[in-house]
Amino acid sequence: MNTDASPLQSAEGTLFVVAAPSGAGKSSLVNALLEREPAISLSISHTTRPPRPGEQYGRHYYFVERNEFEREIAEGIFLEHAEVHGNLYGTSSNTVNTLLEQGRDVLLEIDWQGARQIRKSKPDCVSVFILPPSRAELERRLRGRGSDSAEVIARRLHNSREEIAHAHEFDYIIVNDDFDVALGDLQSIVRAVRQRSTLPWQRHEALIAELLA
Numbered sequence: 001m002n003t004d005a006s007p008l009q010s011a012e013g014t015l016f017v018v019a020a021p022s023g024a025g026k027s028s029l030v031n032a033l034l035e036r037e038p039a040i041s042l043s044i045s046h047t048t049r050p051p052r053p054g055e056q057y058g059r060h061y062y063f064v065e066r067n068e069f070e071r072e073i074a075e076g077i078f079l080e081h082a083e084v085h086g087n088l089y090g091t092s093s094n095t096v097n098t099l100l101e102q103g104r105d106v107l108l109e110i111d112w113q114g115a116r117q118i119r120k121s122k123p124d125c126v127s128v129f130i131l132p133p134s135r136a137e138l139e140r141r142l143r144g145r146g147s148d149s150a151e152v153i154a155r156r157l158h159n160s161r162e163e164i165a166h167a168h169e170f171d172y173i174i175v176n177d178d179f180d181v182a183l184g185d186l187q188s189i190v191r192a193v194r195q196r197s198t199l200p201w202q203r204h205e206a207l208i209a210e211l212l213a
């Protein structure tokens with residue numbers, strides 16, 4: 001995170017990156033945050049993972065075949081992409097860059113590999129890592145969600161160690177034990193970051209000019 005950013009520097013939106021081991025509650029927190037902060041745009045990723053029951057094309061993901069995804073990588077459409085739990089996932093550059101240029105804040109829900117790529121190309125991004133309160137609770141949540149096979153759950157639990165090992169690369173860490181507390185923490189981070197961005201200064205431009213006159 002670039003803490004030197006002056007409020008007068010640019011009108012670009014802020015890019016928020018949220019990562020977590022599978023099952024920690026990242027999507028639940030992000031969805032609840034977006035209800036409270038509807039001005040933030042959630043980036044919809046491309047993936048080769050098959051849809052879970054109830055998931056819709058274009059709402060949860062752009063579900064594509066692996067050969068199509070590989071063609072998209074070759075075409076250079078992705079801001080970042082990674083193989084996660086045996087499937088390919090990627091964020092398309094176009095939508096994210098257009099929204100940021102329009103001054104909109106954008107949130108990416110991606111894994112640590114993608115977050116690392118984003119930090120390189122967008123060093124002003126703000127990254128948040130969500131931790132579960134314990135391994136036992138992480139497993140309970142993955143099983144309780146009821147969306148994945150036993151094999152997929154075992155793989156995700158195994159991979160959670162590697163994801164958690166990268167938590168220190170993030171600007172903020174939130175423990176998702178009590179959901180409302182974690183949601184409050186996430187919203188506080190977002191609000192604090194937005195407060196120091198261009199928009200609050202623009203909102204109060206007339207008053208500042210009057211006070212300085």
Ligand SMILES: Nc1ncnc2c1ncn2[C@@H]1O[C@H](COP(=O)(O)OP(=O)(O)OP(=O)(O)O)[C@@H](O)[C@H]1O
Nearest residue numbers: 020022023024025026027028141145176177178179
């Ligand atoms: N604080 C919490 N306490 C108890 N259960 C929770 C909490 N947060 C989320 N959950 C539940 O845990 C399960 C996993 O949550 P969610 O799907 O949001 O995880 P995720 O991190 O987005 O996983 P993935 O990366 O696999 O998509 C869901 O059933 C959700 O309702």
Ligand SMILES: Nc1nc2c(ncn2[C@@H]2O[C@H](COP(=O)(O)O)[C@@H](O)[C@H]2O)c(=O)[nH]1
Nearest residue numbers: 045049081082084089090091109110111114
């Ligand atoms: N690097 C990226 N990771 C992504 C992207 N979209 C989602 N993800 C991450 O994949 C896992 C699994 O997600 P699931 O929906 O199958 O449970 C999780 O960590 C997501 O954050 C992406 O565009 N790029």
